[in-house]
Amino acid sequence: MRERSRRRRRGGAEGAEVETAAPRLPQPPRRAVRNPYRPIEILADDAVERIHDASLTILEEIGMEVLSGEARAIMKAAGADVRDGTERVRFDRSLILEHVAKAPERVTLHARNPDHHLELGGNALAFCMVASTPNCSDLEGGRRRGNFTDYQDFLRLSQSLNICHLNGGYPVEPIDLPPSTRHLDALQALATLTDKPFHAYSLGRERIRDGIEIARIARGIDRETLEREPSLFTIINTNSPLKLDIPMSLGIIEMARAGQIVVITPFTLSGAMAPVTLAGALAQQNAEGLAGVAFAQMVKPGAPCLYGGFTSNVDMKSGAPAFGTPEYTRAAQIGGQLARRYRLPYRSSNVNASNAPDAQACYESEMALWGAVMGGCNMMMHALGWIEGGLCASFEKVILDAEMLQMMAEYLQPIEVNDETLGLDAIRDVGPGGHFFGTAHTLARYGTAFYAPLVSDWRNFESWREAGALDATQRAHALYKRLLAEYEAPAMDDAAREELDAFVARRKQEGGAPAD
């Protein structure tokens, strides 16, 4: 609360707490986003069943390569076909379905600020800051390697933007921090600069355990409460095709045992790590996803899991991954059909392959957004700031995405149709050829009638040119700078902060985690 107090009371005489600060950047209030519309269903039910069936055949006949002996032992104990001396694990279709059915249909992800608890499932929709990029950029400083200063600035934006509901990893990799203790500084920043839910990487047992402990300390709860109240999530990427590596296996084991949320997301790039046909890529995505969810249930029945869809395609000329393509949009919507078939919450993403926060970045993003939202997505990863197919986090794109997400959230608001809103009296009063500007019906509503934009400029051309003719990306630059200047650190309980500091200091002294 210190920063807030200082800002709000600056300039006031002692004892006379005068509000003198400039008005803050207007934005819609924080609210839970719900999608009241029926998802777009691209595939007929029988086609969904064929993909479902093919994926079970893949798991039964081909199986997964599971590198962790500990994981294989758990799978074997649950009834999977694990032959000694090999890493290949095959699963009966009934074994998979029996376990997948144990995963809960919805789950609440808890934040240290209860206002930011998130429901995941049903028609709830949460937007996540960009994650896991090696580079970041803005118009002023250009493109640069990830670092802790920029990292913290992205966290501040995630906190300040009401449309951002959580963090999904490191917005950019702070490579200037030593690898063995990086996760401690990074998680500490997530737990202090924001009071929204966050993620820890499944990069070995120590790191994920540190993440779980930091989430517990930040919330000021004991271990049993933590197990009942999931307060951390991790993304599990299978190594497509059909491979589960040791860190990811350990991530599932540790997180499921602790009752925390596991998001299983195969990265099935059609034409490279998955068949060139979308149906085949989706069958493989579904096989890997179901194997991961079933494994989490083998570790702990009822472990909260999300079904993640991340099927896109490569550019067949260059092999480069493409995002926000028509194929991606369709795969995102079919992914939702599959997730709903298993009654699992659905994770999708806001992606594009543009090298700049420009027109391409936005139209590819919109294709991804409509794929996700109308696919019935519950958690949208990379919702703010992703460009370059995930190789860069753009500060300007954070703002452009915030606008696109705010518009989408407003689009999802139901329209009221009743005598008041039909306004026949107003239409009668105005009559043919009149105008509605000054009417009582308008005056009573105009302040909140319509969505007010963040970065869109609706002035006429002449006024816009006089104001410098800045395009949307340039305006986004100024807005992200303003948001950082206005950032207020969220309040934190002193005891929690001390415990967190002590934990991080101790773990650093112990050397952190083994570097990769």
Next chain:
Amino acid sequence: MRERSRRRRRGGAEGAEVETAAPRLPQPPRRAVRNPYRPIEILADDAVERIHDASLTILEEIGMEVLSGEARAIMKAAGADVRDGTERVRFDRSLILEHVAKAPERVTLHARNPDHHLELGGNALAFCMVASTPNCSDLEGGRRRGNFTDYQDFLRLSQSLNICHLNGGYPVEPIDLPPSTRHLDALQALATLTDKPFHAYSLGRERIRDGIEIARIARGIDRETLEREPSLFTIINTNSPLKLDIPMSLGIIEMARAGQIVVITPFTLSGAMAPVTLAGALAQQNAEGLAGVAFAQMVKPGAPCLYGGFTSNVDMKSGAPAFGTPEYTRAAQIGGQLARRYRLPYRSSNVNASNAPDAQACYESEMALWGAVMGGCNMMMHALGWIEGGLCASFEKVILDAEMLQMMAEYLQPIEVNDETLGLDAIRDVGPGGHFFGTAHTLARYGTAFYAPLVSDWRNFESWREAGALDATQRAHALYKRLLAEYEAPAMDDAAREELDAFVARRKQEGGAPAD
């Protein structure tokens, strides 16, 4: 065919027709676009009925102001309540519904090239070049007043881009042509520089009759065939609220009598010319739209009509119109629900309010596109090139829109799910940890597996930077220039061309049409 022959055979020795021209800009082949998905239905059926009912009450109790005595006489003869000495016309709900039911559910708009005939209705979807802007711009020449040179270049782009199905008016107003004969030059250019369907403005009886005659001559058909085969369309904008002016009335009369297509599109800007509530604005849109469609049927039962939705909102701070907003998207989808309720083909638009062909222009456009496409739109006006809320046609935006539309058309392609596309054999052959690049399953399909972009750049950052770090708008500039350089005029029958030249010359000699 002259231009094509010259280009293709340049450089060949006489008698040896060698192909030496550079490859042309690759684009997906011309094809009819169909939307196989169920439209998004934002409103429950009972809410749609309430809007329907309110709009009939408006027509019954408030009525429309109809400025044309000729139109009022037709309405009166059909049974409308027209009181002598006033321009107000009231319509019984049963009168409206009885006439609206006579309009056909689908109609074919004929082009002089039969490959470009367009079905309007059902799940067919056609994309229209920008229309009716007073200004145009490109990165090189900046923003300028409309002129005949730029006008013709937009027509050439409309002809060259396979994703552009028709022209919906003048892409930009050629104000350097004299007002009384401008329509003759403009329509002649439409009929010769393109062989796709086109539009004529309802700006008085002479102009619309000239448009009908030019459409007939270009197709080389007689008047009776023309009446059976609609070959021209006109947009009718009511003067919202609830007013129909003389030129628009005459447009409906002339076009309906000639069996040509009338697109009734109230411009109901919520908060200005319509109630500040979306339900009220839509009730008013529906009232004005139904009145127009019913009037066309009074002129000639069975006259082909489209239901046009163009409800958006103003920025309540400045009064400036906003487009591609969340309100716009919802209105577009509800407009589709209303059109389907009356079994009428639906017209929507691709709109935005940006002053530049930038990120804002694209994300607002995408909101409009998804509103239209998933609203069940059949004819999308302004699909290519609109910026500034219709005050400017942008050459770069034509290309950016072509990309967005091509992506949407590809998104609407059904996905095949069968043994071949599920590719279990390929997944089995590749096995865990392998890759699909060189497999037979991939090699057999990679050439056509995925959408190939027009302007999107999927190279990695380093290659992109080396190539000049051009953003999508800058790349679009180069592409529109290339398309113009590669333009080929469509072949035209000599007799038709001579008749057209003679008609235009005679009408010019007669002085054209009265200037406004």
